[in-house]
Amino acid sequence: MKTILVTGSAGLIGSEVCGFFHCQGYEVHGVDNNQRAVFFGPQGDTRWNLARLQKEMHHYVHHELDIRDRQGILDFLATLRPAVIVHTAAQPSHDRAAAIPFDDFDTNAVGTLNILEAARRACPESPFIHMSTNKVYGDLPNTIGLKELPTRWDYDDPSFANGIPESFSIDQSKHSLFGASKVAGDVMVQEYGRYFGMPTCCLRGGCLTGPNHTGVELHGFLSYLIKCNLEGREYKIFGYKGKQVRDNIHSEDVARFMFAFVQKPRVAEVYNLGGGKDNSCSIHEAFAMVEKLTGKKQVSVYVDQPRSGDHICYYSDLRKMKTHYPNWDITISLPQIVEEIVLAQHTR
Ligand SMILES: NC(=O)c1ccc[n+]([C@@H]2O[C@H](COP(=O)([O-])OP(=O)(O)OC[C@H]3O[C@@H](n4cnc5c(N)ncnc54)[C@H](O)[C@@H]3O)[C@@H](O)[C@H]2O)c1
DSSP: EEEEEEEETTHHHHHHHHHHHHHHEEEEEEEEEHHHHHHHHHHGOOOHHHHHHHHHHHTEEEEETTTTTTHHHHHHHHOOOEEEEEESOOOTTTTTGGHHHHHIIIIIIIIIHHHHHHHHHHOOOEEEEEEEEEGGGTTTTGGGGEOOOOSEEEEEOOOGTBBBOTTTTTTTSSOOHHHHHHHHHHHHHHHHHHHHOOOOOEEEEEEEOOOOOOOOBBHHHHHHHHHHHHOOOOOEEEEEGGEEEEEEEEHHHHHHHHHHHHHHHOOSSSEEEEEEEGGEEEEEHHHHHHHHHOOOOOOOEEEEOOTTTTSSSBBBBBBHHHHHHHTTOSSSSSSHHHHHHHHHHHHO
């Protein structure tokens, strides 16, 4: 039986990847120490999701390891020597990082290096997939000319009609400390590909979402917005008139891309992975979609101050990945995503 190592296995993406590869016949080894509960408090606790994995999968083995534990990670990979590595463990919040800069960098940059070097020593031929983020582009997307439409912002420059491509600069802009620690991890993953020839891949995520997200105010846009709607809780809109645009991709479409990459790995690749323009929405458009489904009015308050370094409009140009992997495409539409999250939160 082939083995896959998934770091951050109790998180949104990690848990989806575990389930997906398990269905493809893999023995799944998950690493997660529930650090999300440390980063975000009890609302971020992912134990419910770990319990679900352990219940639903016969071939899931959990390892309560911290990716910052260098020797622990080196020893673990030397023993396991997995056929595939998917690295999703992270401090994932743009805003949270400023309060915990050492934890953020130690996790996102140094933790990534620990796993990369352990992989190089133990199984350099195994595909290594890293979850990066669109925040590596910092706030440079905000310098593209924009037009204001009734419910959203959009690019007013035809060269970005399909969204932001991978060739966009990651340099000389405001990233947030989170964006900077993710740049370090992203560049290091590319380097292990280019320098050592390892089959590495960075996926620069837009808004990744799905029913298994433990959404909190500082991370998990749609999941948290829907939670607020269902509980009648106030949702804070930070600046840009609530017309800021995010592209949303279901975690299952993320896992399907990873599987496609593993079937046909490449070296040192970088892809922007989001929902693309078709799966994009502004905050106001998300409110409208959710209200229509739940019949509940979204309670919100407008704060006239955008989050520092936040994108006004961002959607991914998916053409590079579709060219390299023509059998892959988005299969879950935005309305379907919203419906699934509403249903899951109703029943959780
Ligand atoms: N969700 C998004 O919208 C989004 C967008 C772009 C990029 N990403 C990236 O995708 C990846 C996964 O995001 P997610 O939404 O699944 O996050 P998540 O917080 O749901 O999952 C991450 C998991 O990693 C675990 N973890 C954190 N630090 C750890 C450590 N030191 N040792 C072991 N486990 C640790 C957490 O407990 C958590 O379960 C991250 O790299 C994130 O930056 C996410």
